[in-house]
Each structure stands twice: as structure tokens, then as C-alpha cells.
Amino acid sequence: MMLDSGAAQSARPSYPRFLDAGETALVIEFGDTVDPAINAAVLALDAALRLAQPKGVREFVPTYRSLMIHYEPLEIERSELIGIARQAMAAATVTASDGASWILPCCYEPPFSEDLDEAAHLLKLGRDELIALHTEASLRVYMYGFTPGQLYLGGLPQELAISRRPEPRPPHPAGGVLIAGGLCVVAPFMMPTGWYVLGLTPERLYAPERDNPFFVQPGDKLRFEPVDAATFRALQARTARGEVVARRSAA
Amino acid sequence: MMSSEAGLRIIQAGPGTTLQDAGRHFYLRFGITAAGPMDPLAHATANLAVGNVRGATAIEVTLGGLEVTAEGRPLTIAIAGGDFAISLDGRRLPAGCVLLTLDPGAVLKIRAGQGGAWCYLAIAGRLAVSKVLGSHATHTRTGLGGIDGRALRAGDRLHVEPSAAPAVPLGMVAAPWLDRPPGVIRVVLGPQDDYFAADQIAAFRDGPWRVSTRADRMAFFIDGPTLAHVSGYNIVSDGIAMGAIQVPGNGRPIILMADRQSTGGYPKIATVIGPDLGRLAQTRAGVEFRFEIVSVEQAVAARRAEATALATGIVVEPLVRTSLTSEFLLGLNLIDGVVAAGMP
Numbered sequence: 270m271m272l273d274s275g276a277a278q279s280a281r282p283s284y285p286r287f288l289d290a291g292e293t294a295l296v297i298e299f300g301d302t303v304d305p306a307i308n309a310a311v312l313a314l315d316a317a318l319r320l321a322q323p324k325g326v327r328e329f330v331p332t333y334r335s336l337m338i339h340y341e342p343l344e345i346e347r348s349e350l351i352g353i354a355r356q357a358m359a360a361a362t363v364t365a366s367d368g369a370s371w372i373l374p375c376c377y378e379p380p381f382s383e384d385l386d387e388a389a390h391l392l393k394l395g396r397d398e399l400i401a402l403h404t405e406a407s408l409r410v411y412m413y414g415f416t417p418g419q420l421y422l423g424g425l426p427q428e429l430a431i432s433r434r435p436e437p438r439p440p441h442p443a444g445g446v447l448i449a450g451g452l453c454v455v456a457p458f459m460m461p462t463g464w465y466v467l468g469l470t471p472e473r474l475y476a477p478e479r480d481n482p483f484f485v486q487p488g489d490k491l492r493f494e495p496v497d498a499a500t501f502r503a504l505q506a507r508t509a510r511g512e513v514v515a516r517r518s519a520a
Numbered sequence: 521m522m523s524s525e526a527g528l529r530i531i532q533a534g535p536g537t538t539l540q541d542a543g544r545h546f547y548l549r550f551g552i553t554a555a556g557p558m559d560p561l562a563h564a565t566a567n568l569a570v571g572n573v574r575g576a577t578a579i580e581v582t583l584g585g586l587e588v589t590a591e592g593r594p595l596t597i598a599i600a601g602g603d604f605a606i607s608l609d610g611r612r613l614p615a616g617c618v619l620l621t622l623d624p625g626a627v628l629k630i631r632a633g634q635g636g637a638w639c640y641l642a643i644a645g646r647l648a649v650s651k652v653l654g655s656h657a658t659h660t661r662t663g664l665g666g667i668d669g670r671a672l673r674a675g676d677r678l679h680v681e682p683s684a685a686p687a688v689p690l691g692m693v694a695a696p697w698l699d700r701p702p703g704v705i706r707v708v709l710g711p712q713d714d715y716f717a718a719d720q721i722a723a724f725r726d727g728p729w730r731v732s733t734r735a736d737r738m739a740f741f742i743d744g745p746t747l748a749h750v751s752g753y754n755i756v757s758d759g760i761a762m763g764a765i766q767v768p769g770n771g772r773p774i775i776l777m778a779d780r781q782s783t784g785g786y787p788k789i790a791t792v793i794g795p796d797l798g799r800l801a802q803t804r805a806g807v808e809f810r811f812e813i814v815s816v817e818q819a820v821a822a823r824r825a826e827a828t829a830l831a832t833g834i835v836v837e838p839l840v841r842t843s844l845t846s847e848f849l850l851g852l853n854l855i856d857g858v859v860a861a862g863m864p
Contacts, residue, residue, distance in 0.1 A: 288711035290761040291791035292819035296711045303756055330548045330759040332783055337759030339548070342820045343827060413551040414757055414783030417662050421757075458662060475550065477652050477664070483550045 285310075285358065287351050288335075292342050297354055298335040303423055303452070307334045308411050310358075312488045317357035323350065331487055332412045333421070368410070368489035370518045373455070373470055375404075375446050375493040376501035381469035383441060388448065388465040392431055402426050403467060403493060408453060410489040416460065418475025418483060422453040422491060433463040441466045444473075446493065471496075471504035472515050479511050492518070526592035528643060530676040531627065534584010536737065539647070539666040539678075540640075542575030543778075544655035548759070551782045555657035555665065558638050558737060558778050559798035561826065562601035562698055566642035568834045569598035569619050569693045577649070577656040578642040579672065583632040586641065590622040594687050595680060596644035597622050600695060602636015602802045608690075617693035619836050635702075636802040637735075648679040659779055661738065691836040697829045700799040702807050705792055706814045706822070707765065712755060712787035716767075720747050724773070724789055727810040731803050737779040740800065746771035749787060757785040763792030763800075777801065793819040795826045 288296040297314065300307035308331075315331040318338070325344030330337040340350055377385060377400045389399045406429075408422040425448065433449040438461065441447070445456040447464035454464060457475045470493075476482055485491065496504065504514045530537075540563065543556025557563035557580055564574035572578075579586065581604065599606055600617040607613060607629045608620060615633065622628050630639065649656055652665050663669030667676060713721060729744035753769045760766075764776045766786040775792060776784070792800055793814065803809060814822075 282714075289708050289791070289816055290711050290759070290788070291708050291763055291793055292816050292823060293794055294759070294761040294791075296758065298711075298758075301756055328546050328548055330782070332758045333756050335758045337548075337761070339545075339761070342816075343824060347816055347820075412757075412783070413549060415551060415781045417547075417550065417552045417664070419551050475552075482653065487549075 287354075289347075290337065292347075293340060295338045295340065295347065295350055295354075296335050297338070300334045303333050303411065305409055305423070308409070309488070311336050313361040314354065314358055315487075317361040318354065321353065321357060323353050326350070332414065368486055370407075370490040370492070371485060372492050372494050372516045372518050373472055374496045374501070374504055374514060375468045375470045376496050376498055377403075377468040378498045378501075381442075381498070381501065382467060384438070384465040385467050388431060388467060392428060394428065399429070399467070400495060402428050403448070403453075404495055406492070408491045410485055410487050410491055412487050413483070416456070416458045418457040418473075420455040420474055420485060420491075422455070423451070425451055425453055431465060434465070435463075437461040437463045438466075442469060444469045444471065446470055468493075469501065471501050471508050472513070473508045476508075476511060479513075481513075484513055484515070525679050526595070526682065527590075527677050527679040528595060528622075529589050529591050530586070530672050530674055530678075531589060532585070532587040532674050533672045533676075534582045534586065535671065536582045536584065536660075537586055537672045538580050538658035538660065538737075539577055539649065539656050539672065540580045540658060540778075541577040541656045544653055544657045544659070544665065547653055548782050552653065552662075552664070553659060553780055553782050554762075554778070555655075555659040555737075556778050557640065558801035559601055559640070561795070561798045561830075562638070562802075563640045563642075564830060565617060565693070565695045565698060565834065566598045566600040566640040568830065569600065569617065569695075569836065570596050570642050570644040572642055572644060574830070576642065577647050578640045581630050581639045581641055583637055585629070585631045587627060587629045588622070588641070589627050590624045591677065592624060594624065595622045596620075596688050597628065598642045598693060599630065599639055600642075600693060600698060601639025603633040604636065604639045605631040605633045607631075613690070614692065614839070617695050617698065619688055619691045619693050621687045621690070635804065637804055638801055643678075643680055646681040648681055661779060688836075690839040692839060694835040694837060697826060698798075700796075700802065702799065702803040703809050704812050705800050705803075705809055706796045706812045706819065707763075707790035707792050708816055708819055709790045709813055710788070711758070711791075713789050715749050715751075715753070715755070715787035716747065716789055717750055720749075721789070721813075723747060725811050725813055728808045729773075729810060730808050731805050733805045735805060737777055739777055739780060740775040742773055742775060744773075747773065747789070753786055755785055755787055757783045760784050760788070761791055763794070763797050764788045765790045765792065775800065793822060795819070795822040 449464035543554030658666030734741040
């Protein structure tokens with residue numbers, strides 16, 4: 270399929286690969302890089318298998334470049350599961366993105382923009398220039414990971430490629446919008462991080478009491494919209510009541 | 521104020537005592553780790569012994585111990601897991617898994633014993649605690665589940681919905697499958713064993729390893745040989761299963777346990793098989809072990825054997841008979857003395 274070109278380099282494995290994570294999880298790997306096409310293949314298989322609902326399969330975890338399938342081997346054998354996955358891959362159509370597009374408010378003003386000046390200095394950009402680059406980018410939602418509701422976004426412009434910090438910085442507040450390693454993260458939990466905190470979103474990407482605890486899906490597009498501190502606080506009051514303030518856009 | 525409702529009151533709880541059911545499944549794709557018991561087999565055993573389903577909500581007791589009493593009506597309780605010292609109203613019970621009736625006002629104490637690191641207290645019936653995303657499992661790092669997402673503490677009351685179970689005589693639960701000496705932990709290689717050369721895989725297998733003092737519900741750091749990667753240790757993040765053994769840049773493996781993060785970016789050399797997760801969890805800091813590499817088929821066979829054992833049903837031997845032996849009575853007195861002298 271689409272990744273055959275990767276096999277041209279001699280030492281590279283051919284994809285997809287079927288790897289074991291113990292006897293109750295199978296990893297189907299489509300590549301080893303952050304790449305929209307690889308991620309799209311992962312999400313296409315995820316969608317096809319969720320539709321097929323094979324017996325004995327508990328859950329699917331799509332990531333940048335692989336799909337982890339948690340299964341009960343006393344109900345479905347590994348070989349049978351692989352057979353079903355191969356069939357699904359043969360039938361699945363991989364589209365670049367048929368997901369939703371979101372506009373997520375982000376406040377880049379103090380006190381929320383904790384590392385903005387530091388990042389701007391390191392990137393040799395003006396503060397406003399950095400904000401403009403960050404808000405103009407149409408980002409791809411690659412996956413959730415690490416902690417509940419944490420989104421990993423790709424598609425930042427080259428100008429915003431910044432290395433991770435050598436040492437983690439102290440915890441940022443919930444809703445941190447962070448960049449490092451060419452990626453962007455929205456982090457719903459207060460955590461120490463090796464990334465740079467550009468601002469804060471008032472949105473709650475994860476709200477267990479809401480009817481839809483998570484509304485963004487991997488494969489969606491996302492763009493940040495700058496809001497001032499007063500707007501941030503007003504929006505935050507609404508999300509605290511269980512409202513979603515992110516807006517859907519017409520791609 | 522005292523409630524007339526039936527329930528369990530926590531008199532003392534060691535740090536990290538939590539409510540755990542079989543785990544908060546189906547949300548891993550959103551970054552939510554299942555949590556659930558560190559020793560799933562012991563958790564299931566305690567539940568089955570009181571007539572609950574195997575994944576019912578139970579209290580996970582740590583080396584810090586637990587002291588509880590019943591309120592409102594007698595509660596049927598089973599305790600299973602590591603080798604803990606259990607006493608009922610000051611009377612030391614024999615070692616092993618026990619089934620008992622806890623009368624209102626009676627005090628049940630669980631203290632760290634000779635070995636093991638976790639045990640489970642299951643109560644017949646259902647706990648009236650609200651669920652988060654379908655589960656009671658507590659993940660304290662993200663404040664999910666249990667009571668307000670936190671560990672249990674003195675003063676907490678767990679309301680127990682009436683169960684049809686009649687009062688049971690004190691008995692020993694026969695659970696030979698919980699006799700799991702530490703020493704060898706079975707693993708399946710991968711998913712990133714190709715990041716390590718053959719000699720490093722051998723070094724990983726042979727160890728010897730010791731569980732370090734950094735071992736909690738999230739991860740067990742283990743001490744042993746330093747492992748070298750073939751080329752680099754940064755991978756593009758992927759999913760993490762419970763029991764995944766990741767090797768970060770310093771070459772010192774970390775085994776990711778029930779409260780692990782959902783994804784990670786270090787190569788995972790191997791994964792502990794399901795049937796040995798409890799064995800590993802019960803291995804205390806400083807205890808030596810090594811890994812044995814098995815195939816997926818062998819791991820599934822071990823899993824099947826475990827399921828078959830549990831399915832045969834739990835046999836409870838009443839203590840009335842055995843407790844009449846002078847040896848046991850003598851043991852009670854002697855051990856009680858030791859406990860009284862050695863415990864705060």
C-alpha cells in the first residue's frame with residue numbers, strides 16, 4: 270500500500286508490522302514517523318475494525334503510527350485477529366482527512382503565556398509573529414495520549430520547530446497549549462513538562478460529567494483562535510458549567 | 521453523624537489505599553488508563569470468595585495497612601493477596617485468604633506481613649459510590665474514580681447495598697493459584713525488541729533484577745544490568761499495555777503498571793504476561809528475580825490455566841474445626857503478643 274516507498278531503504282522493516290505487547294495486545298504498525306499518511310492508515314483501520322466489532326476485542330488505541338488492539342486471547346486467537354485486520358486493511362479506504370474542523374480559543378496573554386517570550390527568543394521571532402504563525406496553522410489531530418484528553422497535534426510551520434527543554438519546567442495550569450519537537454499539545458492536566466507553554470485554552474477537551482466527555486477525534490483538523498484574558502475568563506466560566514466553547518468550522 | 525445504613529467505615533488507611541474494580545476500559549483511545557488492580561488474580565479471588573462477580577469493586581490495601589469496622593449490619597468480607605497479618609477484634613487470623621463476617625463495631629486490621637505488597641478486601645454486595653466513565657477504579661494522578669478521585673482515608677464510609685449473602689462462619693479460602701513465589705517473571709518480547717541486540721536481550725532476560733524502592737501503581741523501576749539500545753531510544757510514541765517494560769535513554773528498565781500513562785516514547789523491550797502481573801506486583805523492593813521469555817502461545821496457555829482454576833469455584837474451609845487445635849490456639853496467643861508489641 271501507500272507505505273511501500275519506505276521499504277526502499279534497505280534496513281527498514283516492511284509495513285504493516287504485527288507486533289505483540291504481551292498476549293492480550295496486538296500492535297499493528299504502519300511506520301515509525303509522524304506522518305499524516307501513516308496516521309490516516311492507522312485511523313482507517315481503527316474505523317473499519319470498530320465497525321466490524323470482532324468478538325473478544327476490548328478496545329482499540331490509535332496513535333501516530335500504530336493501532337494497539339486489546340483483546341482476550343481466550344476468546345479470539347492472535348492469528349484470527351490478524352486475519353480480520355488484514356481483511357479490514359484490504360477493504361478500508363484511506364482518506365487524507367474526512368474529520369471535523371475545530372477552532373479552539375487560546376489566550377496568549379500573561380499570565381497564561383508562561384513561555385511565549387522564551388520560545389519567541391529561541392525561535393528568533395517576535396511575540397506577535399509567533400502567535401500569528403501558531404494561529405494560522407491548520408493542525409492535524411494525530412492522537413490522544415499520556416493523560417486523559419491530551420491532544421497531540423502536527424502540522425506546525427517550520428518556523429515553530431523548537432527542541433524540547435533539556436530539563437522539565439514546573440507544572441503548567443490545566444489547558445496548557447504547548448509546543449516542542451515540531452508538535453503541539455493541548456494538556457488538560459497540570460503537569461511538569463519539557464515543552465514550551467505558549468498559552469492556555471479555556472476549553473475542556475476532557476470533561477467526564479459532560480454527555481460527550483471528548484468531542485475531538487483523531488483525524489480532525491484544529492486551529493487556535495487568540496482571545497484576550499477577559500474573554501478567556503468568560504469562556505472558562507462557561508466550560509466549567511459543562512459547555513463546549515470550541516467551534517466547528519467549515520474546514 | 522452515624523448512619524443507620526449498612527456500610528464499611530475506614531478507621532485507618534495506609535497511603536495509596538484505593539477502590540479498584542476491573543478497570544475503566546474503553547477510554548484508552550482518549551488517554552484514559554484503565555487503572556484497576558495491581559494484582560488482578562488476587563482481586564478476582566477476593567470478589568469470588570464473597571460471591572461477587574470477579575471484577576467487582578474492592579479495596580486495594582497497600583503495605584501501609586488498613587483498619588475498618590462495619591456499620592449498620594454485619595458485612596461478609598474476604599481478603600486475598602500477599603501475605604498480610606490480619607486480625608479481627610485483636611485475634612490474629614491464620615495466614616492466607618480469609619472469609620469472615622464483620623459485625624458492627626468489630627475491628628478488622630490488616631498489616632504488612634512477611635511478603636507481598638498488595639491485598640484486596642472485597643465486601644459481598646455493591647458499594648454505593650458513583651462511577652466515572654463506567655468504573656470505580658481509582659486513578660489518583662488524574663483524580664478519577666474512587667471517592668472524589670482520591671485514595672481512601674480515615675473517616676470514609678462506604679455504603680454497601682444489601683446483599684442476599686447470609687452471615688458466613690470464619691473460613692479459609694483455598695486459593696492455591698495465589699501461591700506465586702517471586703523469582704521468575706515471564707514476558708513476551710516486544711513490541712520494540714528490535715531496538716536491542718541479541719546480547720542485550722540475553723542480559724535483560726538473565727538480570728538478575730531487583731525491584732527498586734521506586735515502585736508504585738504507575739511503574740516499577742528495576743535495578744540490574746544497564747541495557748544498551750542498538751541506535752537511539754526515542755521512538756514515535758505508541759500505546760502502552762500494562763506490564764510493558766520500557767527502556768529509556770539511561771538503559772534502566774521501567775515496568776509500567778496499572779496507573780501507567782496511555783502512550784509513551786521509549787522502546788519497550790518486552791511485556792510481562794497477564795498471569796505474572798500479580799506475581800510481579802507482589803514482589804517487594806530488594807527481592808531478586810529474572811525474566812523468562814515465552815511465546816504468545818505459552819502465555820495464552822498460562823492464562824487458560826488461570827481461568828480454569830478460577831472457574832472451578834472457590835472452596836472455603838470453615839475455621840471452626842481447625843481453630844480447635846491447640847497449635848492454632850497457641851499460635852493465636854503468641855502471634856497476638858508479637859503484633860501488640862510490634863505494631864504502633
